[in-house]
Amino acid sequence: MRNSKKNYTYPRAVLRQVENPAQYLGNEWNSIDKSEQMDHWSKKQPMIRFGFCFPDVYEIGMSNMALRILYDVINQREDTWCERFFSPQGDLRAWMQKESFPLISIESKTPLSEYDFVGFTLQYELSFPTILDMLHLGNVKLHSLARDETDPIVIGGGPIVYNPEPLADFFDLFIIGDGEEIIHEVIDLYQTWNREQESRESFLLRCAKIDGIYVPRFYEAEYYSDGKFKNIKKLEPEVPAKINKRIVRDLNKANIPLNPIVPNTSIVHDRAYIELFRGCPRGCRFCQAGMVYRPTREREVDLLVEQAQQIIAATGYDQLGLLSLSTGDYSELEKLSEKLLEFCNEKRVNLSLPSLRLDSFSFELMEKVSKTRKTGLTFAPEAGSQRLRDIINKDISEEDLLDAARIAFSGGWHTIKLYFMLGLPFETDEDVLAIADLVKKVLDIHREENLNKKLRKPQIHVSTSFFIPKAWTPFQWQSQISITKMQEKQSLLANNLRYRGVKYFWHEFENSTIQGVISRGDRKIGKVIEDVWRSGGWLESWDENFSYERWKNAMDENNLSIDFYTSRKRELDEDFPWDHIQAGVTKEFLIHEYEKAEKGLITTECREDCHYCGSMIYQTGVCLSHVASQAK
């Protein structure tokens, strides 16, 4: 517990020369200032300082729900002050580097190195070099093993923590699963740590015994001579061999920030949010979130409406968003939307709906929400052919989509966005061309409807991303296609999508390849991330900053092959670097799903049948509806 008071200020001359200086200055409505309590606390016991870091710029990080939730959860503790850190943009960063000005918090402007805890949320692979950049700017040692009793405890967690191995060298501990409850246990334990009497190592060993905590330094990875992962060896007898995901069992009792921060400058998702549920009942086989957030757990309608009312009153936002992996699957969406609409109309709040199911109810709802403005509709069939949609277990039929297009066009919508993936397992050229066929059919629907009444010209936006196999999904054994193949598939589709009114957008090839390297990477990739950062890599998820050369060189210098991590097809009996992180679904279930995919067999959604994924051990949410039947 350090509690030093080193506050910095940005000179006016610097603020006048950087873009959007308000992003660095805080003082937003609902931001938490405990500087007064800190003086009070320090007499009895110093305030614990928690630096919550988002490895991207303010406008991105402030839009993130994990940050909002944990900021709220941690600040509810009297003994801890959680403050925010974001990556500076290039202009300010250049000045900071030149002047050796440290990375400081938004709230008290204290350098990162002065904190007890430094917590990073892991949202996307390409943000990893930015983590190192922020640690370095904040004068925190990069490597866990180099830190001593005077350094902060560096914590990682978030949606992509289920393969933490590429970051193993840099983090002291990882939180596997929902963080709301574990974080309290970690801070409580920290309160018992006397730095003068107990080593950092010993404290971390105590942390490793908390359910859901992974302390990578107590494990060593072993590899075969061909580079494949062999196994992970415990270095301390007391640490668990497998680390289980922790979840919040009852979302109705879980914290949701009722007083979220209202930024003083515009951010990407600038609105109030309520979280309808965690998990997704669908089970699309490519989707990591759909696997690792199981089981599906909902919040009750009345609670959600109450939370929405409180958040709007506390923020003054005029837009309300609904958050979940698949909002159309909320079991009481009709009741919820009715109640929300009533309140939103009264308070002049716009309800913004995410993409919904393709049924008539959704359209009635959208009709009510956007009485006057009909902005674009978004559908994600993910694959062009029924064959491939069955393989990936995406439950949308061509009929559904075309019906939806018909209702949309005749109802006055004219912009439709369609999302697809290229490079999916078992994909053939016919599957790629089927995307073009489907788009053509949507256009035909418009032409038919146009005969009945005069419609606005259609605008179809087709977007494709490249499939990236992710840990803890049924496709974790699959090969990711090479850059050459990506180019071929993309141009095959582009050449067949030349219709008036159709615009085609696609993701970068190289960027997807590097994401693939990291997402199934092992500890050896840590050195690559570090080398990329040392050679100037930072904010790599921004196209203007990304450099494939840099990653390629770093892989070469470490004698690692990109293909080994991406296009290599794994055998079903291969052990993976992330096998000891238990994401809640069993490997048996994933293998079974993989085999069903090969045969083109679909798996019904969780609410219809239990498929024994392994989440039953959590005894909550959608699983509970199957408990009785399984007991028989």
Next chain:
Amino acid sequence: MSQVKQNEYRYRIFYARSEIAAFTAHLDLLRLFQRTLKRADFPMAYTQGFNPRPIMEFALPIGVGIETRMEPFDVILTQMLEAQNIKNKLNQNLPNGIEIMKVELLTKDIKNVMSLVYAAEYEIEAENLGEAVETYYFDVSKPLIVSRERKGKTRTFIIREYIKDMQVLNQNRIKFISKAGSQANLRPDLFLKSLVNVEQISKYAALDAIIIRKKVYLKGD
């Protein structure tokens, strides 16, 4: 917009912002006040049209990095509230660094606040600025101009034509009244730039200056 309809009450609100809030851009500030008014739950009048917005009119845009002391904007409410109440409730709902100084209910000669602006008073502190004004600005034989490029056109400002009532407060501090509004407007950073151009103050001093808009002059005040 100039005519008050029945059940519409126009209030003129004056706010101050200190250095910690001075770097919020004008449009962001507008949104900040919109949200503050919504939190305060006032009966706002809304614009007509597809996308109704609460009616809010600022007298004069404010540049990034400029503090204010008594900056007017108008809102229209559909019910009459006590001015003091509005002030208190807004202050309870404003983030640090911004404060409401005064609220008045307008009753006669109601015009769009923007159209009333004709001048603004600034106080500026920058290294050697007082000295520079003393020796250079007050010597009218010395030229003081600055040009500004915008949308491909270059405009030249003859600084002294825009300024009256220049006072030197000490070696580093000055205050003056400049023309402001839609007819003729001089931004304080342009004034500083004119002195940088003739090497009377350093570029860094201009960038690091404390600039405060103390008052906006409205016709009829």
